[in-house]
Amino acid sequence: MAYEKGQYRLLALDLDGTLLNDRSEISDTNAEWVRHAVRAGVTVCVSTGRGFPSALPYAEQLGLDTPMITVNGGEIWTKPHSLHRRTLLDAEKVMKLHALAEKYDIWFWGYTTESIYNKERWTGDTISSKWLKFGYYTEDVPILDAILAEIRTWDGLEISNSSPYNIEINAAGVSKATALMEVCRMLGYDMSEVVAVGDSLNDIAAIRASGLGVAMGNAQDEVKAAADVITDTENEHGVAKVIQNYVLRT
Incomplete structure (x- = not known):
């Protein structure tokens, strides 16, 4: 047909x-x-x-x-x-996002133009990398909500998710x-x-x-x-x- x-x-x-x-x-x-x-x-x-x-x-x-x-x-x-x-995500913002992940000790990841990094393998040079996206994952919803509340007060971020248990962050407008x-x-x-x-x-x-x-x-x-x-x-x-x-x- x-x-x-x-x-x-x-x-x-x-x-x-x-x-x-x-x-x-x-x-x-x-x-x-x-x-x-x-x-x-x-x-x-x-x-x-x-x-x-x-x-x-x-x-x-x-x-x-x-x-x-x-x-x-x-x-x-x-x-x-x-x-x-x-469209890149500011590296200094990625440093702050990374610090927040470390504070709560949850799974996180970041995409650069060259590679994917995560909790088990993080780059030694955050500032020099060209970042595209950062993400958090936890099934502990109160922690996820606390992170969301914090990063919503920051400028320059586009915040979404690809599952109920994650947060995905791009540059604002992306x-x-x-x-x-x-x-x-x-x-x-x-x-x-x-x-x-x-x-x-x-x-x-x-x-x-x-x-x-x-x-x-x-x-x-x-x-x-x-x-x-x-x-x-x-x-x-x-x-x-x-x-x-x-x-x-x-």
Whole structure:
């Protein structure tokens, strides 16, 4: 059966909890429907909190040669390996964020343009590194809330999450939404022609800014409240359902 694209020209897909199931795999059903969308002329854009190296294999698996948004919009790629724009997180702020993680003795990580560091392996030279994102993880919610309350009083940070138990920090103004706007400018699309699909707080701005904002069935409640529609969960091929129901027509 041949499919045609409808009113939407760009499909922006989060990875974890969205395109990927809980085993971090793209289901055969999701992969099949993404390929249907690509063949119909829809631009499929990976839009993730992951860094480029860990996002790339999924784009390659789907055969995508289209723009990518990584580290929550800290990097925008015109296509895999072709960097369009990078927005760095101030190194002195990373030092403060790191000190806070040490104070509470919880898991943390940071992405530079060169590597990923974490509690088990931290750089010896924070100031000289080019930082993209910093994150905290703990299932001790009162500690997470205390950190959130503290860093919300600081300037120059964009704060989100990719799970209920983490906090993700980029430079102020960096989000999947602003990155999607830049991708649309590059391609000559309007944001009204975008479908954005996601499950976490780092997806909310993009879901609100797009022509159709879709929350996964497994999404956080705030994300569901912000979305136009809710699809099935990541283990029920929710992305495939979005493509079938809203992106393509026969």
